[in-house]
Amino acid sequence: MLEGNYVHLTVPPWDEATRLLDERWFIDVEREVARGRVIQRHLMAGIAKDEEQAARRFDENDWVNAIFLMDNSDVGTAHKRIPSIQDSRLNETAQECQKSKGGLDHEITKL
Numbered sequence: 001m002l003e004g005n006y007v008h009l010t011v012p013p014w015d016e017a018t019r020l021l022d023e024r025w026f027i028d029v030e031r032e033v034a035r036g037r038v039i040q041r042h043l044m045a046g047i048a049k050d051e052e053q054a055a056r057r058f059d060e061n062d063w064v065n066a067i068f069l070m071d072n073s074d075v076g077t078a079h080k081r082i083p084s085i086q087d088s089r090l091n092e093t094a095q096e097c098q099k100s101k102g103g104l105d106h107e108i109t110k111l
Contacts, residue, residue, distance in 0.1 A: 008073035026075045029084035038062050
């Protein structure tokens with residue numbers, strides 16, 4: 001099993017891998033939903049120091065890549081298209097990660 005939007009690309013050398021797959025699924029998600037999720041992920045992973053930096057990273061990097069993928073992919077031939085839904089448990093997990101991260105930073109600062 002492979003995961004990633006690159007499995008739908010129609011440009012070399014990715015198109016060769018695409019043809020080798022038995023099935024390709026595509027998960028539909030609206031831009032603003034994806035933006036919010038990626039910003040949250042950047043913050044949780046420590047990739048960005050604050051929401052402004054995470055948003056800038058999404059707008060200038062992640063979304064640019066997404067546009068390239070959509071412009072150079074044939075998701076119309078995906079075997080399954082799945083609408084993305086928000087799982088409320090994700091919000092709870094994100095809050096727990098933020099709390100533990102803040103606690104860890106505090107403990108390191110005290111040392």
